[in-house]
Amino acid sequence: MTTKPATTTGTTIKPSGAQRKTRQRAAVEEILSDRHDFRTAQQIHDDLRHHGERIGLTTVYRTLQLMSDAGDLDAIRTGDGETAYRRCSTGHHHHLVCRTCGRTVEVSGPAVEQWANAVAEQHGFREISHDLEIFGTCNTC
Amino acid sequence: MTTKPATTTGTTIKPSGAQRKTRQRAAVEEILSDRHDFRTAQQIHDDLRHHGERIGLTTVYRTLQLMSDAGDLDAIRTGDGETAYRRCSTGHHHHLVCRTCGRTVEVSGPAVEQWANAVAEQHGFREISHDLEIFGTCNTC
DNA sequence: AGCCTTAATGAAAATGGTTCTCATGTCGGT
DNA sequence: ACCGACATGAGAACCATTTTCATTAAGGCT
Numbered sequence: 001m002t003t004k005p006a007t008t009t010g011t012t013i014k015p016s017g018a019q020r021k022t023r024q025r026a027a028v029e030e031i032l033s034d035r036h037d038f039r040t041a042q043q044i045h046d047d048l049r050h051h052g053e054r055i056g057l058t059t060v061y062r063t064l065q066l067m068s069d070a071g072d073l074d075a076i077r078t079g080d081g082e083t084a085y086r087r088c089s090t091g092h093h094h095h096l097v098c099r100t101c102g103r104t105v106e107v108s109g110p111a112v113e114q115w116a117n118a119v120a121e122q123h124g125f126r127e128i129s130h131d132l133e134i135f136g137t138c139n140t141c
Numbered sequence: 142m143t144t145k146p147a148t149t150t151g152t153t154i155k156p157s158g159a160q161r162k163t164r165q166r167a168a169v170e171e172i173l174s175d176r177h178d179f180r181t182a183q184q185i186h187d188d189l190r191h192h193g194e195r196i197g198l199t200t201v202y203r204t205l206q207l208m209s210d211a212g213d214l215d216a217i218r219t220g221d222g223e224t225a226y227r228r229c230s231t232g233h234h235h236h237l238v239c240r241t242c243g244r245t246v247e248v249s250g251p252a253v254e255q256w257a258n259a260v261a262e263q264h265g266f267r268e269i270s271h272d273l274e275i276f277g278t279c280n281t282c
Numbered sequence: 283a284g285c286c287t288t289a290a291t292g293a294a295a296a297t298g299g300t301t302c303t304c305a306t307g308t309c310g311g312t
Numbered sequence: 313a314c315c316g317a318c319a320t321g322a323g324a325a326c327c328a329t330t331t332t333c334a335t336t337a338a339g340g341c342t
Contacts, residue, residue: 020309020318042299056321061300077218081328082299096261107260112253116275119248120237125277132273134257136266161289161338183328197292202329222299223328 019066024055028063037104038076038084038095076131098138107134160207165196169204179217179225179245217274239279248275 019025031047039047045060064085067073073085093108112132120128160166172188180188186201205226208214214226217236234249253273261269 022309022319024320040299058301058321058323059319062319065301077220077222079218080299081218081222081224083222096264096266098266105264107264109256109260111256115250115252116273119250120275120277123237123246123248124280125237125239125275126279128275128277130273130275132257132271134261134266134269134271136261136269138267139265159289159339163290163338165291181328199292199330200290203290221328 024053024059025063027051027053027055028060029067032067032073032085032087036087037106038074038086040078040082040084042082044085094132094134096134096136098136098141103138165194165200166204168192168194168196169201170208173208173214173226173228177228179215179227181219181223181225183223185226235273235275237275237277239277239282244279 027048028044031044031051035047041061041064042057044064045055045057048055048060064073064075068075068085072088074088075083075085077083092113093106094112096105096107097103113130116130117128168189169185172185172192176188182202182205183198185205186196186198189196189201205214205216209216209226214228215236216224216226218224233254234247235253237246237248238244254271257271258269
């Protein structure tokens with residue numbers, strides 16, 4: 001690879017930059033359309049493998065990061081230091097998580113949203129967003 | 142150590158469980174009293190070393206975790222996947238964080254607490270706790 | 283003061299999620 | 313079909329944190 005035999009023909013540089021449509025990328029996007037909950041890169045990787053998809057873990061990480069950067073995904077960090085992604089849904093909601101069995105319930109409440117916005121504005125903050133996770137022990141645990 | 146020559150005198154079992162007061166633990170507590178901003182375990186370790194303290198990184202991690210479990214410290218996770226700690230002011234509260242400069246304001250509101258508890262109970266959850274972080278761009282950014 | 287039990291310490295190794303490397307595969311325009 | 317550039321993926325590298333385990337020292341007891 002050390003030999004660089006001159007760029008003969010086209011000196012035309014193509015910046016392109018366009019993203020290519022690949023099987024793997026489509027698979028990741030599809031899974032995220034099906035499931036509406038937060039999932040880590042590794043969970044998504046497992047899901048895809050179970051669906052019979054051949055895809056590398058690295059590619060999953062890369063794709064999720066690309067999508068997140070592009071604003072197509074929401075990302076949160078779990079208490080374990082993992083990053084979980086979710087399709088950026090129009091509706092905003094929070095999670096009620098059982099700290100024993102991990103069961104998750106989606107909840108939402110305008111009260112919290114309003115409160116968060118009001119408080120933030122009082123302090124002169126703009127472009128407000130927030131993360132809220134509720135933990136507890138569920139019925140069956 | 143295999144020989145167990147009988148517990149002659151006191152058969153009294155001492156569960157003790159009391160925490161011992163050590164130089165290292167005191168040093169960590171002192172640093173956290175001085176600085177009111179969020180700092181990672183490694184930053185605190187560096188701080189202590191610069192102060193001339195001899196302390197291992199492991200001990201810093203352990204001590205911070207103990208204090209956090211005891212409710213003496215607030216812990217948040219940075220975007221880099223690091224955990225940052227700060228001395229906890231008395232009451233329960235949340236954080237309003239500027240996503241540009243990192244400035245942090247403590248906020249609290251009974252409304253959220255009540256809402257979180259109510260929602261969780263509706264779903265049959267017990268021993269409820271929650272994390273709430275509000276993000277925004279502050280005045281000066 | 284000396285003993286003794288046990289928590290605490292810390293250096294090094296292990297862990298585990300995420301990122302980097304680089305050889306190979308494949309998309310898409312010509 | 314050709315070709316250059318982007319995409320893929322297996323494995324290595326990274327890095328914060330945790331675990332291991334031999335050693336140190338706190339603090340109650342006599």
